[in-house]
Amino acid sequence: MKGIYSALLLTILVLVFITPGISQHVSAQMPPRERxxxxxxxxxxxxxxxxxxxxxxxxxxxxxxxxQLIYEYFFYINMETGELIPWLATGFEYSQDYRTLxxxxxxxxxxxxxxxxxxxxxxxxxxxxxxxxxxxxxxxxVQQHVESVRKVDDYAVEFKLKSPNPRFxxxxxxxxTVRVWGxxxxxxxxxxxxxxxxxxKNYPPIGTGPYKLVRAEPTMTVFERRDNWWATEVFGxxxxxxxxxxxxxxxxxxxxxxxxxxxxDMVFIGLLSLGTFTQILRTNPSVTAWYxxxxxxxxxxxxxxxxxxxxxxxxxxxxxxxxxxxxxNRDEIIRLAYEGTTRPARLPFPEYLSMKPYIDQISDLLRVxxxxxxxxxxxxxILEKYGFKRTADGTWLKPDGTPLSIIYLVNAASREExxxxxxIAAQLRRAGISVEVRPMRDPALGEAVLRGxxxxxxxxxxxxxxxxxxxxxLFHGKHWRPLGERAPxxxxxxxxxxNSEYDAIVDQLAITPPGNTTGVLKLFxxxxxxxxxxLPVIPISLAPALVPVNNYYWxxxxxxxxxxxxxxxxxxxxxxxxxxxxxxxxxxxxxxxxKPAQIFYTTIYIxxxxxxxxGVDLQWYGPFKVGDAVRLPEEDANRLLQAGLASLSPxxxxxxxxxxxxxxxxxxxxMRELLIL
Numbered sequence: 001m002k003g004i005y006s007a008l009l010l011t012i013l014v015l016v017f018i019t020p021g022i023s024q025h026v027s028a029q030m031p032p033r034e035r036x037x038x039x040x041x042x043x044x045x046x047x048x049x050x051x052x053x054x055x056x057x058x059x060x061x062x063x064x065x066x067x068q069l070i071y072e073y074f075f076y077i078n079m080e081t082g083e084l085i086p087w088l089a090t091g092f093e094y095s096q097d098y099r100t101l102x103x104x105x106x107x108x109x110x111x112x113x114x115x116x117x118x119x120x121x122x123x124x125x126x127x128x129x130x131x132x133x134x135x136x137x138x139x140x141x142v143q144q145h146v147e148s149v150r151k152v153d154d155y156a157v158e159f160k161l162k163s164p165n166p167r168f169x170x171x172x173x174x175x176x177t178v179r180v181w182g183x184x185x186x187x188x189x190x191x192x193x194x195x196x197x198x199x200x201k202n203y204p205p206i207g208t209g210p211y212k213l214v215r216a217e218p219t220m221t222v223f224e225r226r227d228n229w230w231a232t233e234v235f236g237x238x239x240x241x242x243x244x245x246x247x248x249x250x251x252x253x254x255x256x257x258x259x260x261x262x263x264x265d266m267v268f269i270g271l272l273s274l275g276t277f278t279q280i281l282r283t284n285p286s287v288t289a290w291y292x293x294x295x296x297x298x299x300x301x302x303x304x305x306x307x308x309x310x311x312x313x314x315x316x317x318x319x320x321x322x323x324x325x326x327x328x329n330r331d332e333i334i335r336l337a338y339e340g341t342t343r344p345a346r347l348p349f350p351e352y353l354s355m356k357p358y359i360d361q362i363s364d365l366l367r368v369x370x371x372x373x374x375x376x377x378x379x380x381x382i383l384e385k386y387g388f389k390r391t392a393d394g395t396w397l398k399p400d401g402t403p404l405s406i407i408y409l410v411n412a413a414s415r416e417e418x419x420x421x422x423x424i425a426a427q428l429r430r431a432g433i434s435v436e437v438r439p440m441r442d443p444a445l446g447e448a449v450l451r452g453x454x455x456x457x458x459x460x461x462x463x464x465x466x467x468x469x470x471x472x473x474l475f476h477g478k479h480w481r482p483l484g485e486r487a488p489x490x491x492x493x494x495x496x497x498x499n500s501e502y503d504a505i506v507d508q509l510a511i512t513p514p515g516n517t518t519g520v521l522k523l524f525x526x527x528x529x530x531x532x533x534x535l536p537v538i539p540i541s542l543a544p545a546l547v548p549v550n551n552y553y554w555x556x557x558x559x560x561x562x563x564x565x566x567x568x569x570x571x572x573x574x575x576x577x578x579x580x581x582x583x584x585x586x587x588x589x590x591x592x593x594x595k596p597a598q599i600f601y602t603t604i605y606i607x608x609x610x611x612x613x614x615g616v617d618l619q620w621y622g623p624f625k626v627g628d629a630v631r632l633p634e635e636d637a638n639r640l641l642q643a644g645l646a647s648l649s650p651x652x653x654x655x656x657x658x659x660x661x662x663x664x665x666x667x668x669x670x671m672r673e674l675l676i677l
Contacts, residue, residue, distance in 0.1 A: 030245065031222065033263075034553055034596070037241035037578070039065070039569045040255050041248055041268045042413040046443055048216040051205040053185045054128070054136045054197065056450075056486075057443065063268070064221050065246040067182045068574035070207035074103065074176040075169070076573050076581070079301060080563045085581050088117065088176070088186070088208065098164040098511065105155040108234040111188050111206050112226060119151040124189035126159075128197055135198060138184055140488050141173040144478060164511040167469055173489065178572040179470075180301055180462040209575060210239050219248035227639065231579070236613040236620075239578050240595050240635070241554070252276055252415060260284045262552040266569045269300070269545045270416035274339035277548055286552040290545070290567055291560045295341045298560075298567050300543035301352070302460035303345040304416075306424070307537050309455050311483050311496035314398065318534045319382045325538045326379035327431040328424060330372060334541060337419040342544035346371050348461050348531075349471040350542060358468050361521050362528045369532035371539050376431060394432040405434035409454040412439035417458050420540070424456075449494050450486040460543060461491045467514055469506075472527050475536055477503045497536035502527060554594045556618065564592040580618070593618050600634045604646040627651060 030036065043063030050058045053066060061067040074089035092103045109117040126142065126149040134140040145168060147160040161168055169175050172183035188206050204213050208230060211223035223244045232238045249255050249264070255271055258264045260280045272280075277296065280287050290298035306328075314320045330344035345351075346366060351359060380390065387399035396404040406428065410421045418439065425435040440448060449457055461471060474491050477498030481487050487494035509523040547567050549557040558567045558577065565577055580593030595618050610624040615636045624630055629650065632640070640646040 031224075031243040034598070035242040036245055037243070037266070037554060037594070038245045038247065038264050039266045039268070040258075040264045040271060041246055041570070042271055042415075043219075043248060044413070044441065045216075045218050047201075048218050048221075049203040050201045051213070051216075052197070052200050052202040053205075054125075054139075054187060056137055056446070058202075059216075059221075060442070061182060061185075062570040062572075063246060063248075064216075065211075065223060065244060065574075066205065067185065067572040068209075068569070069211040069223050069244060070205050070209045070213065071185050071572070072208045072575060073178045073183050073185070073572060074105075075178070076576055077177065077179045078565050078573075078576075078581070079180075080558070080565055081583075081585060083584050084177075085576070085584065087581075092169055094166060098166045098168075098513075099161050101159040101161065101168055102152065103157045103159070105157065106234070107155055108230055109208055110228075110230045111190075111208055112212055112228075113188075113206050114228070115188065115190050116154075117186075117188075117208055117230075118154045119157045120154075121186050121189045122157045123149050123151050124193065125184075125186045128187075128192070129184070132198065134486060134488070138173040138488065141171070141492070142184065145171065145174045166513040167467070167510065170467070171470065173492070180571070182572045210579065211244060221246045232613075235582070235590075236611060237579055237590065237593075238614075238639075240593065240616040240618075241578065242635075244578075256280055259287065259548065259550060262286060262550055265550045265552075265554055266557075267548050268570055269547055269568070270414050272546060272548060273415065273419075274341055274546065277546060280548070284550070284552075287548055287550050288557075288559065289548045290558075295544065297341045297544035297546040299342075299350065299352075300460075300545035300568070301350045302462040302543045303348065303350055304420070304458055304540045304543055305345070305348055305461050305491075305537040306540050307449075307454070307457045307459050307491070307495040309452055309495055310498075310536055311452060312455065314386065314388075314404070315455060317386060320386060321535045321538065323379040323382040324428070325371065325535060326373060326375045326382075327428055327433070328538065328540070329374040329427055330540060331374075332427070333420060333423045337416070337423050338541060338544060341546060342542045344372050345539040345542045347528075347539060348474070348537065349468055355468070357517075357521065358524050361525050362532075365525070365529055365532055369535075371532070371535070379431065390432055395434070396432040403434050404432075405436065406455040407453075408435055408437045408456040409445065409448060410437055410439045410458070411445055412441050420458055424458075424540075446490075447486075449490050452481075452483045452487065452494060452496055457490075457494075458540065459490050461537075467520075468524055469509055469514075472506050472509065472524070472531070475502065475531065476506050495537055497534070499530060499534060502530040502534075505530070551597060553597055555597045556592065556594050558592070590614060590620075596635075601631050602634050602637050603629055603631045604637045604640060604648060605629050605650050606640075606646050607651075608645045610640060610645050 041063040043060045045059040048059060052058050053061055072088050076085045076087055078085060088106055088109055090104050090106050092101055094101050105119060111117055129136055129139040129142040132139050133143050145161060147162050150158045152158050169177055170179060172179050174184060176183050176186055191206050210226055210229045212226050214224045215222035225239050225242045249258055256276050260283055289296040308315050308321055310316055334342060334344060383396060389397050398404050408421060408425060411417045421437050425437050428435050475497050479488050479493035480496055480498045505523055505527040512519045545568060558565050566573055578594055580590050582588045583591040595616055599617050606624040606626055606628040610622050612622040614620050615633045617633050
């Protein structure tokens, strides 16, 4: 019963510490720990009040929690199970020629201000992206694929495509399916139609997601659960954490200390080294990771490739790019920078079992073009072939006599990038190349990369989990921009590669349905033969995602022993990690979600009918009728009490007074007979 009687106290704490108006600074006090999921990241927001997800100047959509908690998407792909999970949409269908896609939206979805989510929002968002193009995130990708978007009715939308495209629903940069990380985001028409979308900050943001923003600072965002979330009515579910905090707590030693003290629940990739993590394991039994034993890390689908600026001499020469590759000892990188948690990458996509048929198709090519080879003799031979000369001290000079030098941009906030850069820079210097490692932070870093102001930059390449097309399309010449102009995205050809022969093959692959295995494999091989010869970027490592979790306050995080979804808090699929999802493979049965480590139960009495719902313990309850006595988690009991649907006291007993029929007997004799009776 303690949770019931502390409800008033909790309300006072919320009013004091988490004020609903977020235009002013609020107390640094955190919300109640046992009700809060805390996630550590490394970002800092230049303008914490810019929440316009369509603008590149907005706060980081992943580090802020924006695309996890505020916004939602048509579909989510669960890479652990292979499921395409309907969410804001319920289904889709292509026309026979794959030039038209009709999407059916879920009825009952509402924005956080109560306005229904409909086809009008979808059409409005796409028309903005088509109008503004590259001035909005992925707007130019939408322009490349979409001719027009039309409202069929309130809950059906028709996409007219510029060319046949049986994979359009999988292109995250052009369609709201979260495959890896995030996707194109639909925004509310009734909000954006009243403003200039290129200057609007959207603060506080209106979304369809399960949380509302209650605090935004340069290093911290705080969210509170929305009890009017549409999925509570439609699905009967709501998140277990009442609050979610995304915060930059500083350097690794501070994060480690807080994690070991149970002050953090989840950690972004790259914030804790393997050595630090194993030290925490020895002191805190509540801490774990994807694997409970080495290598601990979850196999992320985004291999790390070294982008090399194809538009700048001498890296515009494919053989020179190969020379740089031959100078890199990947085994040393894995050992020193990744502490053995992963292995070298051969290709621009992960080597999942689902990719084996494709990798087998090019096994002979990989023997000719060995992207794993460390061979200084070959590297030097290539440079000499193109007129480079090596001085007595081993330094390489370009044909004009100036030093061969490299500008290597590094994300200063990423422990992973800094560690890898240390090793690669040392290797290239040993090989005689001058390397300037230039640590930068966003937004300056992002702008520099998109405008091509680098020679080398390590970057994740996503996705490529079940079909290679999306990864191959990253290198298409249609994404090429002159140096100085913004590329569509970091891995979407910010390295300025183009080859018309390659483009033609990828274009043919784009219109070949994924089910045409023979045709897809043939085109894949043809494209990869060119890719391996040209080597537009340099494969470095498969991606280890050491994403530790703390089970002290929250349980049922996914793991290798219970792989119900991906374990990453920076992807938009974090929504499903918190709440679970209706599994298509299990006939809509609800799967997963996190729950409190400690749950107290209490008995309440139903005063109004209550539909079926899932409790914070992930168990299903109801439906209940008036008068039912039910034992529930206190969190759920409080909700029903506050909504006026239940009472702490049982209803008063109903006393029925029997009706007595008096015999009709006349006179005093009749009365005496009645008294005797």
